[in-house]
Amino acid sequence: MAKILIVEDDQDTRQLLKIRLEAGGYETAFAVDAIGAIGTAREERPDLILLDFGLPGGDGIVVMERLKIFPALAHIPVVVVSAREPTSTGQRALIAGAHSFIQKPIDNEELLAAIHNALHDE
DSSP: EEEEEEOSHHHHHHHHHHHHHHHOOOOEEEOOOOHHHHHHHHHHHEEEEESSSSOOOOOOHHHHHHHHHSTTTTTTTTTESSOOOOHHHHHHHTTOSEEEEESSSSOHHHHHHHHHHHHHOO
């Protein structure tokens, strides 16, 4: 069972994502800010990171840059989710190394497809 680290500061969104992902057969772990994201990733060793773009302590770009510093974390695919303006935010996320970008509110089928694709890319 693949483990997904959900990095999201909004409790309701975190809970909704947990329910959706666990129903889809995934194990979940959580972080609520940019600083906690790295520590939790180092501890949990997730197969994928679902990363909110706007976080306390630094945005998604900062988190992706920090992940690349650690060889054990650099390979983990990242799916960015955001309520920010989709065109420029999505471009920034992809340039920074995200596997894909999903606009909030999150469509469940789009989310599960993005996760599946990120986990199964060779």
